[in-house]
Amino acid sequence: MTIRTLLLEPQATEVQVGDTALLERWLQDRRGTLWLDLGGEEPEVEERLLSRFEFDELSIQDAQRERHPPKVEDFERYIVIILRGVDGEADGLDFKTLQLTMFVGEDFLVTRHARRSSSLDHYWDLGAGTTEWLTWGSAYIATQIAVRMANRYLPVLLNLEPRLEVLEEEMFERPSDAVMAELTSYKTDLRRLRRVFMYHEKMFGEFRQSRSALFGEELRHDLNDVFENYERLHSLSTMLYETAGDLIDGYISTASHRLNNTMRILTVITAIFVPLSFLAGLYGMNFENIPELRVHNGYFVLLAFMGTLAATLLALFRWQKWL
Structure with missing residues (x-):
């Protein structure tokens, strides 16, 4: 002052x-x-x-x-x-x-x-x-x-x-x-x-x-x-x-774009694992009468089907350019 x-x-x-x-x-x-x-x-x-x-x-x-x-x-x-x-x-x-x-x-x-x-x-x-x-x-x-x-x-x-x-x-x-x-x-x-x-x-x-x-x-x-x-x-x-x-x-x-990419990947992962989780949950139920459980090599058939399903979904997502 x-x-x-x-x-x-x-x-x-x-x-x-x-x-x-x-x-x-x-x-x-x-x-x-x-x-x-x-x-x-x-x-x-x-x-x-x-x-x-x-x-x-x-x-x-x-x-x-x-x-x-x-x-x-x-x-x-x-x-x-x-x-x-x-x-x-x-x-x-x-x-x-x-x-x-x-x-x-x-x-x-x-x-x-x-x-x-x-x-x-x-x-x-x-x-x-x-x-x-x-x-x-x-x-x-x-x-x-x-x-x-x-x-x-x-x-x-x-x-x-x-x-x-x-x-x-x-x-x-x-x-x-x-x-x-x-x-x-x-x-x-x-x-x-x-x-x-x-x-x-x-x-x-x-x-x-x-x-x-x-x-x-x-x-x-x-x-x-x-x-x-x-x-x-x-x-x-x-x-x-x-x-x-x-x-x-x-x-x-840019932040929104990165978030969209992250959400897209999470969506793809979810889309693949939802049907696989459904099949695993279906045949994992504790009912005595599930005919497919008595099929010889049924376990390997289900694994092959689940793998084919996952590969098909991956191919579909790549064709759609989501990956």
Whole structure:
């Protein structure tokens, strides 16, 4: 849980790094550019600090909701951007998403997130190390954060594609419940990601065509880049989602086929042994008057008949291609 602040005052040769003390100083005369970052603070503390900027109360509530859909809302004096990105602790395909809210004004940038964002940290370190970044303005920094957050999704999806190919091979060579469980997990994650990408694609598609005073023509190319990235991510996630679904359907079909083969063999065995069991049971009854029991070589005749019957049934099943 951290509250950190960057402040670049006019004609300053270096960026000041601090906490709420820099915020209080900036609020007195609002000279320079301020970046306030709220990382996992108590809601009451966040609300108190955000209200110092006179943000709309509903926008503050939206920022503090952990499952708010991505959106852009223009309040003229500032713009609220809510994004969902890859968690900073993400490792390979095992990742979670985090919500990042940015309040973008002409001379300030306020970011709020519950967990660490590596995309934000990257530009925070750049902003703290040189005056150039804050000189470019809060809208530029917010756009670059959005670009980097979109780019972080791509390796996750690209790494998933070869994994699905491996699972497809295992599905036929070494089918197991673990393969099915992994495929189902991926399909669930991809459905969630596809919904996230759809929100972002629609959001940036509309935002890039807007005429916001804060995001001028010089940022139009970057906004187009973000839109195109999410458009590609949406398309790729949809393809992988359908692939995972096809593999699950294929696994179920393969399992059903194996079960049908097993049942067919069991049916053949049953069909052969039922008449044999009937004959054995018939002549095994303990009645005194069973004429066939007194026939000389009757035992061998019955065995020959039972063997012929079994062979005939086997030949019939092979002719029917049941074996």
